[in-house]
Amino acid sequence: MEKVKINQHVSFSKLIQGFWRAKDWNWTAQELNRYINELHDRGITTMDHADIYGNYSCEGIFGEALKLSPQLREQLEIVSKCGIVLPTDRIPNADGHRYDHSSQHIKRSVERSLQELNVEYLDSLLIHRPSPLMDPEEITDALKVLVTEGKVKSFGVSNFNKSQYDLINRSLVCDKLHITVNQLEVSPYTLDALDDGIINHMFKDDVKIMAWSPMAGGKLFDPKDERSQRIMTVITPLTEKYNVSTNSIIVAWLNKHPASIMPVLGTHNINRIDEAIDGFGLTLTDQEWFDIYTASLGHDIA
């Protein structure tokens, strides 16, 4: 599995496993531990989390599974996110739905993530969503402390547009920190990031792209969804031509982008992981790439 350099301390596996849905998998710690080991055996070492996943439970579920193979920690890259507050009685002050990018909240959230995940540091901390109220100084203050304490090895954002990225990055660069990744929704179903300039802007600054919901959260497989059906009409003959699965074609489609996009998969099916890996061995032609793109758009390009 190819590695993508994030900064001088951290590299991610080109394919990343996400744990947003881990609560719904209803696995025992042993079952999840086996899955993490299967991922690791395939070179998928980067694990994507957020404080809020599964009503603040998914990091803890992962932490219990990791306890069963403590030697794995150093071989994994653990990513988590903060900045969204959801109402829950599991967390003090989580009394409403809002964004909180205050220094205090970021530091507290990371401390909790480390505890839940049962690790000493995060390989990467991302701000989950931009906030209209975000103050670059607050974020910078928190990061300075977390990086100095060795609790965070790299920093990134998620769902940030160009101006939101510029606002935060300008302040960080002054402090010799910088944004290394932007985690965005990208799939054949969701083209916004390809068209609104954000991926180009990140590419220009060598900020890596993590593509969340690369299978559109499963929507691509919904026979009742019109857009998905248009896309599948193009993908299905390609699965026959290349003798691979739909998941392989989708990874090949993302991988054709020159910005070296890293898909963050949400499956808990190891066969689908293998199919995704197969996608890296496949190079679609430009025409095939555009056929999928225009099928999604629902009209031809200019």
Ligand SMILES: NC(=O)c1ccc[n+]([C@@H]2O[C@H](COP(=O)([O-])OP(=O)(O)OC[C@H]3O[C@@H](n4cnc5c(N)ncnc54)[C@H](OP(=O)(O)O)[C@@H]3O)[C@@H](O)[C@H]2O)c1
């Ligand atoms: N930064 C953000 O704001 C943000 C937002 C959302 C997600 N994320 C991250 O991105 C990760 C991935 O998101 P996601 O789970 O939506 O990813 P996804 O890979 O697009 O979707 C996964 C879902 O699709 C299903 N699926 C995959 N292949 C299938 C097939 N061939 N046929 C039928 N169903 C299929 C999976 O079911 P099976 O498990 O049964 O295969 C699973 O339910 C999350 O875990 C999280 O880490 C980040």
